[in-house]
Amino acid sequence: MTHTLTRPIPNVLTIAGTDPTGGAGIQADLKSFAAHRSYGMSVVTALVAQNTQGVREIHLPPMSFLSSQLRAVSDDVAIDAVKIGMLGTAEVVETVATWWDGLDDHPPLVLDPVMVATSGDRLLVAEAEEALIGFVHRADLITPNVPELALLAGADQACTAQELVAQAEAVADAHSVQVLAKGGHLDTGEEVTDLLISPAAAGSRAQTLSFSSPRVHTRNTHGTGCSVSAALAALRARGFSWEAAVTTVKEWMTQALQGSEDLDVGAGHGPIQHFAQLWV
Numbered sequence: 066m067t068h069t070l071t072r073p074i075p076n077v078l079t080i081a082g083t084d085p086t087g088g089a090g091i092q093a094d095l096k097s098f099a100a101h102r103s104y105g106m107s108v109v110t111a112l113v114a115q116n117t118q119g120v121r122e123i124h125l126p127p128m129s130f131l132s133s134q135l136r137a138v139s140d141d142v143a144i145d146a147v148k149i150g151m152l153g154t155a156e157v158v159e160t161v162a163t164w165w166d167g168l169d170d171h172p173p174l175v176l177d178p179v180m181v182a183t184s185g186d187r188l189l190v191a192e193a194e195e196a197l198i199g200f201v202h203r204a205d206l207i208t209p210n211v212p213e214l215a216l217l218a219g220a221d222q223a224c225t226a227q228e229l230v231a232q233a234e235a236v237a238d239a240h241s242v243q244v245l246a247k248g249g250h251l252d253t254g255e256e257v258t259d260l261l262i263s264p265a266a267a268g269s270r271a272q273t274l275s276f277s278s279p280r281v282h283t284r285n286t287h288g289t290g291c292s293v294s295a296a297l298a299a300l301r302a303r304g305f306s307w308e309a310a311v312t313t314v315k316e317w318m319t320q321a322l323q324g325s326e327d328l329d330v331g332a333g334h335g336p337i338q339h340f341a342q343l344w345v
């Protein structure tokens with residue numbers, strides 16, 4: 066469904082977990098929304114005690130309260146796009162799915178299928194993987210990294226761009242969804258390449274679009290995936306095509322990674338500088 070924006074500043078909602086150090090999850094999403102000229106709103110799926118070094122503890126709200134948060138937003142505000150991040154458990158997936166399915170109007174939905182943090186800690190319990198896979202068809206765009214795509218495709222992790230394309234095509238076709246396969250985890254030298262793949266239409270393969278940017282040599286990659294998916298939702302709400310949105314977001318991410326050196330946050334994988342372009 067195409068969505069016509071009637072407001073000068075779109076209302077964009079993130080449904081995700083938290084990061085008290087501000088680099089990932091909801092906190093990153095809200096910064097990302099603001100950096101892309103949109104009004105950010107947030108529903109918390111999980112309170113996560115984490116920092117730049119790892120995840121310590123996860124606390125889930127009662128599901129009735131999660132539903133109440135979701136309805137509080139959709140009963141009152143016209144939502145122009147939604148980004149979904151950490152869902153955590155099958156119960157959370159089902160609660161969000163029930164709310165989504167009950168909406169009269171479905172705005173563009175970007176799903177970041179968050180499974181494991183940069184630190185290696187799990188953010189989705191293993192028993193919830195099937196539930197998350199069952200949710201995918203609701204999204205317009207999904208943004209898996211290499212390990213997440215492998216899990217969705219039921220395959221080993223891709224080592225080459227060709228393997229990444231094959232897995233992304235299989236997932237796009239299986240769920241009728243656009244796939245942005247992020248290549249940050251692939252060893253592709255001085256460039257990082259993401260691939261945008263559409264589901265095959267009428268038996269023929271739609272074009273695969275490739276987006277390359279210079280690799281930024283930094284440890285500060287905490288929250289890159291969260292921030293990219295949120296930025297894409299904001300730009301889509303503003304009427305960008307997926308291709309234009311990915312082009313814009315890749316350029317922004319390069320500057321946000323470069324700008325991260327100006328921040329001094331934590332001893333592990335630090336956050337990106339969401340506002341690098343605005344503060345120069």
Ligand SMILES: Nc1ncnc2c1ncn2[C@@H]1O[C@H](COP(=O)(O)OP(=O)(O)O)[C@@H](O)[C@H]1O
Binds near residue numbers: 288
């Ligand atoms: N070192 C880097 N330099 C430039 N861009 C990067 C770098 N690492 C990741 N990116 C970009 O950041 C986004 C997140 O990528 P990736 O690391 O693959 O996913 P995730 O953060 O979910 O693990 C992608 O758009 C990717 O191209």
Ligand SMILES: Cc1ncc(COP(=O)(O)OP(=O)(O)O)c(N)n1
Binds near residue numbers: 082
């Ligand atoms: C609450 C929450 N959601 C998502 C993440 C994942 O962030 P990160 O570990 O930095 O990985 P990418 O965003 O780069 O994929 C998180 N840590 N916390």
